Amino acid sequence: MAEWAGETFGKLVAAKGFHGASGVYAFSGEALELLSAAKKQGLWTAVEQMIAPRGVVDQLACEEEVLNPGWQVSATDDVNAVAFAAREKAEWQIADAVICPSDFVAKHVIEAGCAVEKVVVVPYGVDDRFSICPRARKPGPLRVLTVGAVGLRKGSPYVGEVARKLNGQVQFRMVGPVDIQPEAYEQLKKAVELTGPIPRSEMRSQFEWADVFYLPSLCEGSATACYEALAAGLPVICTENTGSVVRHGIDGYIVPIRDVDETVEILRWFSDSPTTLFRMSENARERASDFTVLRYGERLVKALSQLSMGETS
Structure with missing residues (x-):
């Protein structure tokens, strides 16, 4: 269901056009169609990987269900899991940059096959x-x-x-x-x-x-x-x-x-x-004090500015 929703969302946004934008920033799972359309028009592209890759999430969930039986209704039998994981990897392949909020996410994105030169860590901030x-x-x-x-x-x-x-x-x-x-x-x-x-x-x-x-x-x-x-x-x-x-x-x-x-x-x-x-x-x-919303914005803009100047590594 999540995969279908992400695909539909991406197609609808891409169909509306990019209105003179120089680049596209999208979120994992909802980015594939959007990034594909943007690349065809010569825009820079970035995808934010908000959590560890789906395979890592599912592996840890499965281990926990074994270690703590009866705690939670099983979440590891999602028939769309494999397709969602493939969708994530396709987004990394297309994107010029994969923005990760932590070293933990970045490490697993790279281990899952993303090119290391695409990965940029931008921690969040707090107000x-x-x-x-x-x-x-x-x-x-x-x-x-x-x-x-x-x-x-x-x-x-x-x-x-x-x-x-x-x-x-x-x-x-x-x-x-x-x-x-x-x-x-x-x-x-x-x-x-x-x-x-x-x-x-x-x-x-x-x-x-x-x-x-x-x-x-x-x-x-x-x-x-x-x-x-x-x-x-x-x-x-x-x-x-x-x-x-x-x-x-x-x-x-x-x-x-x-x-x-x-x-x-x-x-x-x-x-x-x-x-x-x-x-x-x-x-x-x-x-x-070094991880405010303002500092988050500065770090993100710096990363995206490098893309707009063609520096994708």
């Missing part, structure tokens, strides 16, 4: 609504926030495992829609607070509540919530697969996917070392 002034840590247990859909791809089972190991020493809150089976939900809510979805306009208060941000995703593009957490002054614990701009040991920690034990030790360290927590919080704000 200033999430910038929070330094404040003293609230009394009581360390507060850990996770934001995103509760499910296998976001690594939610591992949030639950970490929470159970810490056994009340740390308070966990997960914000986002819940997409798991009833039994898994009942087990998870015994260890963490599940708020369900919260309007974006109210998310600032969630970051104000927290001391640390934790996102053990199995597969992302570059999780926006990590940028927001850094801007809020929260040290971030995440995986390489989260596609973040976190610097290990400076404004957070990069842990392996499916990790539990290392994360438990990091959180214990944060609980016992307010000085470390404060220092990393300050570093997080500093890091976020």
